[in-house]
Amino acid sequence: MVLKESASQTAGPYVHIGCVPSFAGLEDMYGGVDPGSVMVTGEPAGRRIAFTGAVFDGEGAPLCDALIEVWQADGQGNHGPSNGFTGWGRQPSDGGTGAFRFDTIKPGAVDGQAPHLSLWIVARGINLGLHTRAYFDDEAEANAADSVLRLAGERAGTMIARTTPEGFHMDIYLQGDNETVFLDV
Amino acid sequence: MTLPEIAPRDRDWHPPALAPAYRSSVLRAPRHAPLRFDHTASELTGPVFGQDGIGPDDADLLINYARPGETAQGARIVVHGRLLDEGGRPVPGKLIEIWQANAGGRYRHKKDGYLAPLDPNFGGCGRCVTGPDGAYAFRTVAPGPYPWPNGGNDWRPAHIHFSVFGDGFAQRLITQMYFEGDPHIPLCPIVQSIPRADAVDRLVARLDMEATVPMDIRAYRFDIVLRGRDATIFENRMEGT
Ligand SMILES: [Fe+2]
Numbered sequence: 001m002v003l004k005e006s007a008s009q010t011a012g013p014y015v016h017i018g019c020v021p022s023f024a025g026l027e028d029m030y031g032g033v034d035p036g037s038v039m040v041t042g043e044p045a046g047r048r049i050a051f052t053g054a055v056f057d058g059e060g061a062p063l064c065d066a067l068i069e070v071w072q073a074d075g076q077g078n079h080g081p082s083n084g085f086t087g088w089g090r091q092p093s094d095g096g097t098g099a100f101r102f103d104t105i106k107p108g109a110v111d112g113q114a115p116h117l118s119l120w121i122v123a124r125g126i127n128l129g130l131h132t133r134a135y136f137d138d139e140a141e142a143n144a145a146d147s148v149l150r151l152a153g154e155r156a157g158t159m160i161a162r163t164t165p166e167g168f169h170m171d172i173y174l175q176g177d178n179e180t181v182f183l184d185v
Numbered sequence: 186m187t188l189p190e191i192a193p194r195d196r197d198w199h200p201p202a203l204a205p206a207y208r209s210s211v212l213r214a215p216r217h218a219p220l221r222f223d224h225t226a227s228e229l230t231g232p233v234f235g236q237d238g239i240g241p242d243d244a245d246l247l248i249n250y251a252r253p254g255e256t257a258q259g260a261r262i263v264v265h266g267r268l269l270d271e272g273g274r275p276v277p278g279k280l281i282e283i284w285q286a287n288a289g290g291r292y293r294h295k296k297d298g299y300l301a302p303l304d305p306n307f308g309g310c311g312r313c314v315t316g317p318d319g320a321y322a323f324r325t326v327a328p329g330p331y332p333w334p335n336g337g338n339d340w341r342p343a344h345i346h347f348s349v350f351g352d353g354f355a356q357r358l359i360t361q362m363y364f365e366g367d368p369h370i371p372l373c374p375i376v377q378s379i380p381r382a383d384a385v386d387r388l389v390a391r392l393d394m395e396a397t398v399p400m401d402i403r404a405y406r407f408d409i410v411l412r413g414r415d416a417t418i419f420e421n422r423m424e425g426t
Contacts, residue, residue, distance in 0.1 A: 001192060001271040001272055001413050002271070002272060002273045003269060003270075003271045003272070003273055003410045004195065004198055004271065004384065004387065004410060005194065005195070005198065005199075005271060005358070005410050005411060005412050006349075006358065006360050006387060006388065006409050006410045006411075007198060007199050007200065007360060007379045007384040007385070007387065007388060008199045008200065008358060008359060008360055009200070009346075009359065009360045009361040009375060009376075009379075009388070010207075010209075010210075010359075010361075010375060011346065011348075011359045012346060012361075013294075013296060013297075014284060014292045014294045014296070014297065014346075015284070015346070015348075015359075016294065017284040017292060017293060017294055017308075017309050017310045018282045018283055018284025018309075018310045018312075018346055018348055019282060019284075019348055021308070021310050024293070024294055024295075025293065025294065025295055026250065026293060026308045026309075026310065029249070029250070029308060029310060030238075030240065030243065030312070031238075031240065035238075035280075035282075036232075057212040057213050058211070058212040058213070059212055061212075063213070065296070069357070071227065071230075071231060071232065071354040072227075073226075073227070079226055079227070079230040080230060080233070081233070086232070087232065088231075088232035095295075095296075110225065110226050110227060111225060111226055113225060113227070116227070118227045118228070118354055120354065120357055122359055123213065124209050124213075125207070125209030125210045125211075125212070125213035125214075126202075126210070126213055126214075127199070127200035127201065127202055127204060127207070127210060127214075127378055128196075128199045128200065128202065129357060129358070129359060130215065130219075131219075131228075131354075131355075133227075147222065147223075148220075148222050151220055151222055152220055155217075174212070174213050174214070174215055175212065175213075175214070175215060175216055179215055179216060179217055180215075181217070181220055182215050182217070182219045182220070183219055183220050183222065184194065184196070184218075184219035184220060184221040184222075185194075185222075185224065185228045185354070185355040
C-alpha cells in the first residue's frame, strides 16, 4: 500500500444537509427524494418488513441527530440491486424521539451466514462510523451457526432484532451494560 | 462469489472513539474494542451509484440552491481532486456527497442558530460521481469558521464535510476537508482527535493555482483515499486454492 486511508472525522450535527437534504429542510434538493429513503421500488421477492430502532448514548438518551445506513442482501441472499429492491437504505433518526425506521424486505441467507442487515451509524460525537449487524430472532437455528454471532459470544444478543407486528426492532447502545457489539470491518 | 479483499483498517491512524477534548464523544464512544472477523460479501459489496440520478447542477453549490441568474455569496472556489485507494489506484464511479456552512459560517439547518445570516442563494450540499480516473470537482464558496458548544471558546476551522462510498460497504467513509494555512486547525479538538500530524495533513486542501481560473474562481486540491482493495492478495489466494 502506497497511501493511507483518509482519516475519518465526525459527521457532525448537520450531516442531514449533505446526506438527507429534504429531511434537513432543503426540500427541492436532488429532486426532493433523499438518497436511500426508498429501498423497495417494486414488488421484490421476500417478506416486507419494517426495521425499527433507536441509538442510545451512555446516559440512555436517544441520539436525535444520528444517520443510519443499511446494506443487505435481497430475499434470495444476493447483494446488489435486484428486481424492485435497492439493497441500500439511509435514514435519519427522528429529531425528537431518536427513532429510525427502514421499510425493506427480510434478506435471505448469504454464503452460509444467518440472514442479517449490515448497519453503519454516524453522528456528532462518533469519530469513526460504527459498523454492526442486525440478525433476526426468528432465525434461531441459522443464528446459532453464524460465525460472527459465535465470535460475539455472550454479547451476541445485542445484534439480534426482535419480532414486532410490522417486522423487527433493534435498539443500539453505544455504551453501558448492553453495549452493542460493533464490528471492525 | 469471490471478491477482491479489502485491506484491514489501521485504527491507530483514525481518531479514537473516545477523544475527551471533543466532549460529544464522551457519551457516544463504545467502550469495547470492535470485533474483528473475516470479511464476507456483506462487507465486500456495497451500493452502486451511476450518473443517472445526478442532476446537472448537483456539484455546483454556487447555483444549485440559488435563484435563477443569481449565485451564492462568498469567495468562489473549486474543490477538486481524485478518489484513490491505498494502492494509489483511481476509484471510478463512486458517489461523493459534501455539505458545508455558508461564507459566514452558518448552516442551513434547523438546529443551527448561529448569528451569521443564511444566504438565500446557498443550500450547502452537493454531490457527484467520480470519473474514470477517479476525478471529482465541486464549485462552491469558501465556508466560514464557526463557533460551537464544547465547553469553551471553540471555533471550527473552515471545513467541508465529505461522505464517500467505495466498492465495499467496509470502505464507507465520512471525513472533513480543511484549508491550507487555517490557524484554527491546530486548535480544534475534532481535528486534533486524529493522533498523527501526517494524517491531519492529508485532510488539508492546497491552493491549486494550476486549476484556478483567472478573474473567476480559485481552486483547492483535495485527494481522498479509501482502504485498498488488494488484488495481489486475491490473485495469490486464487493460485493457492
Ligand atoms: Fe461542520
